[in-house]
Amino acid sequence: MSLMQTAITTARRPTASASLDSDGTLHCAGVWKMANVPFLERQLAEVLGTASGQQIWEMSGVTSLDTAGAWLVRRSLSRLEQTGRRVELRGLRAEFEQLIRWISADDGESVARQPQKPGMIDQLGHAVWNASLQGLGFLSFVGESTLVLLRLLVNPRRIRWQPFFYNLKAAGLEAIPIVGLLSFLMGVVIAYQAAVQLRLYGVSVIIVEFVGIAILREIAPVITAIIVAGRSGSAYTAQIGTMKVTEEVNALRTIGIGPFELLVAPKVLALVVALPLLTAFADVTGVFGGMVVASTQLDVSFNAFLDRFKIVISSTNYLIGVGKAPVFAVIIAMIGCYHGLCVSNSAESVGRHTTVSVVQSIFVVIVLDALFSVLLDWMGIGLFVQ
Numbered sequence: 269m270s271l272m273q274t275a276i277t278t279a280r281r282p283t284a285s286a287s288l289d290s291d292g293t294l295h296c297a298g299v300w301k302m303a304n305v306p307f308l309e310r311q312l313a314e315v316l317g318t319a320s321g322q323q324i325w326e327m328s329g330v331t332s333l334d335t336a337g338a339w340l341v342r343r344s345l346s347r348l349e350q351t352g353r354r355v356e357l358r359g360l361r362a363e364f365e366q367l368i369r370w371i372s373a374d375d376g377e378s379v380a381r382q383p384q385k386p387g388m389i390d391q392l393g394h395a396v397w398n399a400s401l402q403g404l405g406f407l408s409f410v411g412e413s414t415l416v417l418l419r420l421l422v423n424p425r426r427i428r429w430q431p432f433f434y435n436l437k438a439a440g441l442e443a444i445p446i447v448g449l450l451s452f453l454m455g456v457v458i459a460y461q462a463a464v465q466l467r468l469y470g471v472s473v474i475i476v477e478f479v480g481i482a483i484l485r486e487i488a489p490v491i492t493a494i495i496v497a498g499r500s501g502s503a504y505t506a507q508i509g510t511m512k513v514t515e516e517v518n519a520l521r522t523i524g525i526g527p528f529e530l531l532v533a534p535k536v537l538a539l540v541v542a543l544p545l546l547t548a549f550a551d552v553t554g555v556f557g558g559m560v561v562a563s564t565q566l567d568v569s570f571n572a573f574l575d576r577f578k579i580v581i582s583s584t585n586y587l588i589g590v591g592k593a594p595v596f597a598v599i600i601a602m603i604g605c606y607h608g609l610c611v612s613n614s615a616e617s618v619g620r621h622t623t624v625s626v627v628q629s630i631f632v633v634i635v636l637d638a639l640f641s642v643l644l645d646w647m648g649i650g651l652f653v654q
Contacts, residue, residue, distance in 0.1 A: 496543055
């Protein structure tokens with residue numbers, strides 16, 4: 269038993285050493301590898317703690333050196349240099365010296381890579397760069413989607429009719445209650461605010477022009493588009509994003525089905541059909557809300573309201589409002605589907621892109637509506653056009 273213990277002890281005896289002689293020279297010898305690093309650390313801590321001034325490390329006795337040993341040498345040298353002591357390495361083999369240089373270079377890079385808070389100019393530059401990349405990505409998406417849509421319009425048999433009718437039902441039919449209720453309330457609010465002022469001047473009948481033009485031309489298309497953006501646009505992003513997380517989009521590509529043809533095109537086509545119909549329905553409910561307020565607050569009966577409505581409100585105002593809807597529909601569907609395909613493989617990414625898609629859709633809808641107003645005014649199509 270004692271012979272076995274002796275054999276084990278002999279086998280575990282370190283094959284490396286670091287000893288300090290009387291003149292302050294540190295003699296390093298043996299195998300400086302990972303197995304001996306703990307032993308060498310203890311020896312270096314003992315001998316270097318008592319040393320002072322300039323030191324010489326005699327490394328000619330080192331027969332083998334790996335990255336762990338080179339790291340130990342580099343760390344020890346760094347600690348000594350921090351205390352103001354200089355160290356000179358002698359007798360080190362060329363390949364060992366090169367390995368220590370590589371370790372030193374890695375240490376320098378790691379220090380250089382320590383994160384620093386970017387300045388305001390850097391943050392602005394990163395924001396502009398990221399926005400540019402996102403804009404280019406969206407343009408690429410729009411271009412590819414346009415090609416797919418044109419291909420489908422040329423050959424309607426390729427249209428996926430089942431997804432089309434499903435999205436038409438989800439984005440159009442199921443949105444009727446909320447669109448009708450909100451447009452009715454908007455008509456009530458607009459008519460009530462106008463009635464307060466019109467009553468003062470005794471021109472109650474002007475409520476017809478006020479409500480009719482505001483609802484048909486601006487309120488109904490914009491409110492409907494915002495509702496659809498928050499309801500259907502977010503659903504598009506969440507649906508496609510979840511499919512991206514679960515690798516269903518990649519599976520479609522694997523079996524030869526393009527995601528644009530199956531996921532994007534039916535949603536765009538369905539929303540282009542649904543949003544003008546919802547806008548027309550919002551026109552009716554919004555004007556009806558104004559009629560209710562005109563009847564109760566200004567004594568303008570339903571018949572009187574409708575008779576004047578046919579005279580003073582031209583069909584151009586109605587066509588302008590409904591004509592905006594397809595443009596809004598394309599923008600909402602494109603932004604929703606684009607952010608769905610931008611989702612990374614995480615649930616957190618789905619929520620973030622869903623929020624961004626809704627915000628961007630509403631922002632673009634309002635900007636486009638303002639551009640429509642400027643463009644129509646420049647073309648001479650004013651509010652009271654006949």
